[in-house]
Amino acid sequence: MTTRRFFVAFAIAAILLAGVVSYFAAGSPDGLNRVAEDHGLASAEKEHPTDGSPLADYGTKGVDNGALSGAVAGVLGVGIVLVVAGGLAFVVRRRRPSSA
Template identity: 50%
Template sequence: MKKFFIGFAFVSLLIAGVLSYFASGDPDGLDKTVEDTGIAEHAQEHPFSGSTFADYALGGDDKFTGLAGVLGVVVVLAVSFGLFWVLRKKSDA
């Protein structure tokens, strides 16, 4: 049981930490739609666009995308595991 969970976490780390360097930089479907129609002109700057890890980089340097990805994996795992562990039914109750 533990082996599966560790393996699953490792796969996520590998995807976010390494495979992320090979991601397409082109706009996604929604971004492409709003760019091609001019809706994007109304988009506002993200309030946190100047933050350390904005756009999955480190201070705007996307050489560190993998690092940002690993950080994201750790944060999402901690938050979600914590929430779901608290919400769960106790099995030995």
């Protein structure tokens, strides 16, 4: 598999997971939240400062359809993380003058 084709396949896998498979994710609290509920710690949780942001809680503000709202938020998140982490890696990387 060429490097380019591999990278495209990897990106498509991430987009499908965030955009489609995420719809089927379990809605129950995760391990830490379950422990917090069981031990009466959950009430200590403060309201999140970015609760009102357009992508808060993996939904897209203004998109009423629940599945679509989650899919758009997930795919946007994949794109944002790809750009930020990929950009950081590009800045940090060793430069090899010989390579294209």
